[in-house]
Amino acid sequence: METIKLEVGExxxxxxxxxxxxxxxxxxxxxxxxxxxxxxxxxxxxxxxDQIQVSCxxxxxxxxxxxxKVEVEQVGGDARVIGLTSDLMIKTVxxxxxxxxVARSTFELIGGDLHARQVDGDLTVDRIGADAVAxxxxxxxxxxxxxxxxxxxxxxxxxxxxxxxxxxxxxxxQADSTSVVNAGGDLTCRLSEDISAQISMKAGGxxxxxxxxxxESENGETVIRLGEAEATIKLTAGGNLWLRVGTREMDxxxxxxxxxxxxxxxxxxxxxxxxxxxxxGMYTFDAERIGERVRRSVERARRKANKAQGRAAKRAEKYAxxxxxxxxxxxxxxxxxxxxxxxxxxxxxxxxxxxxxxSVEEAEQLLKSLGGED
Numbered sequence: 001m002e003t004i005k006l007e008v009g010e011x012x013x014x015x016x017x018x019x020x021x022x023x024x025x026x027x028x029x030x031x032x033x034x035x036x037x038x039x040x041x042x043x044x045x046x047x048x049x050d051q052i053q054v055s056c057x058x059x060x061x062x063x064x065x066x067x068x069k070v071e072v073e074q075v076g077g078d079a080r081v082i083g084l085t086s087d088l089m090i091k092t093v094x095x096x097x098x099x100x101x102v103a104r105s106t107f108e109l110i111g112g113d114l115h116a117r118q119v120d121g122d123l124t125v126d127r128i129g130a131d132a133v134a135x136x137x138x139x140x141x142x143x144x145x146x147x148x149x150x151x152x153x154x155x156x157x158x159x160x161x162x163x164x165x166x167x168x169x170x171x172x173x174q175a176d177s178t179s180v181v182n183a184g185g186d187l188t189c190r191l192s193e194d195i196s197a198q199i200s201m202k203a204g205g206x207x208x209x210x211x212x213x214x215x216e217s218e219n220g221e222t223v224i225r226l227g228e229a230e231a232t233i234k235l236t237a238g239g240n241l242w243l244r245v246g247t248r249e250m251d252x253x254x255x256x257x258x259x260x261x262x263x264x265x266x267x268x269x270x271x272x273x274x275x276x277x278x279x280x281g282m283y284t285f286d287a288e289r290i291g292e293r294v295r296r297s298v299e300r301a302r303r304k305a306n307k308a309q310g311r312a313a314k315r316a317e318k319y320a321x322x323x324x325x326x327x328x329x330x331x332x333x334x335x336x337x338x339x340x341x342x343x344x345x346x347x348x349x350x351x352x353x354x355x356x357x358x359s360v361e362e363a364e365q366l367l368k369s370l371g372g373e374d
Contacts, residue, residue, distance in 0.1 A: 001036055001039065002037050002041065004034070006033045006047055007032055007033075008064070008065065010031055011050070011069070013068070013069050013071075014033070014052045014068050014070045015052070015053050015072075016062075016071070017053065017055045017074070019055070019060050019074070020041075020057040020059070020076045020077075021041075021059030021076055021077045022077040022080075022095070023059070023060055023078075023079045023080070024061040024062065025070065025080070025081045025082070026064075027064060027066035027067075027083035027085065028066060029066060031065055033065070034062070034063040035056075036061040037058055041057055041060070042055075042057040042058070043055075067084075068086060069087050070089070071090075072089070072091065074091060074094075075094060076095075077095045078095035079095070080098040082100045083102070084101075084102045085102075087103060087106075088105045088106070089105075089106045089107070090105075090106075090108075092109045092111075093111060097113070097114050097115070098115045098116075099116040101117075101120075102118075103120050103121045104121030105121070105124070107124070107126070108127070112129055113133070119139065120138050121139045123143075128145065128147060129147045131146075131148045132146045132148075133150075134153070135153040137152075137155045137156065138157070139156070140160075141158070142160045142161075143161040143162070144160070144161075146161065147165075149166045149185075150165070152167075152170060155169075155172070157173070158173065158178060159180075159181060160179065160180050161181045162182050164184045165184060166188075167181055167183035167185075167187045167188070167237075168188045169181060169187070169190065171192075171233070173197060176231065179232070180233075181234070182236045185239045187236075187237035187239070187241045189243050190244045193245060193246040196230040197226055198224075198226075198229040199223070199224050199225075199226070199235065200218070200221045200222070200235070201224075202236045203236070203238075205238075207222065207240070208240075209222075209242075209243040210224075
């Protein structure tokens with residue numbers, strides 16, 4: 001493992017030109033920049049004052065000051081960014097992109113999925129090849145083209161999104177804002193109980209909305225006004241459209257799942273670095289394989305939670321219309337087990353535990369992840 005460390009101050013400007021594999025960026029309360037890559041990864045880091053330029057033919061793990069301003073041109077694989085308080089801009093990510101606890105973020109192309117949680121600022125993406133999930137965004141969300149499904153939860157700013165598949169939204173728009181969402185499939189939208197907005201809706205299939213509000217038709221659209229109608233929301237669905245106002249019991253479960261996922265993500269980059277460092281001198285210890293197993297375990301749990309949210313919302317609405325009462329839904333089944341942990345990996349983990357390099361809890365978590373358990 002090749003490691004480069006530099007003293008860069010609290011607010012460096014970091015430009016990453018090309019990463020051939022996966023990129024991991026982790027902000028921390030420090031003034032040091034640290035980049036790690038495999039020995040044959042051709043890691044290059046140039047410094048000119050507070051300006052840092054990085055390139056690597058393989059995957060790369062980077063720790064940097066949380067207030068660093070980061071610009072990335074191209075990532076060949078997946079990208080994971082955690083804990084940055086300044087602007088982030090990435091032009092192209094070939095695989096999936098995961099964001100946790102970041103500030104204003106702008107992207108041109110994401111080839112796979114987008115998972116964003118706790119964004120303190122605007123989130124803008126020109127094109128997403130697969131699914132998009134954004135939770136707890138304190139700013140505007142602009143997702144101009146999404147190839148598959150969209151889930152937005154607890155967004156306080158303006159929303160603009162064009163979705164090829166289904167969309168599930170939870171919005172709290174501000175006064176004088178305009179949000180526009182177009183979905184090729186079904187669309188579910190939940191608004192805060194104290195909402196003040198005019199909502200225009202159009203659907204190719206069935207449409208469901210609160211029964212205690214006045215509605216009218218304008219230019220082929222159904223329009224309702226809530227409160228003083230200070231914000232504007234326009235919803236279009238190729239399939240069915242559901243509009244609901246207020247909270248639901250299911251929100252508590254979703255917040256719990258999101259909290260667990262966020263905690264796992266926060267520690268993942270740190271674990272990868274520690275495992276790489278610990279395993280550097282062990283022939284049988286494959287740190288890259290361990291990191292990939294952990295990531296797959298986390299992603300399975302996240303995808304399961306996100307899909308369950310959308311399915312449960314649709315089933316709840318259908319059941320409520322039919323029976324006219326509240327109910328509880330149990331969702332999800334057992335995931336197929338991953339490949340079993342090898343004897344070499346088990347011995348390596350036990351060796352680290354014996355040497356005091358990891359705790360008993362970390363050893364148990366690592367063995368479960370290697371075995372494909374969530």
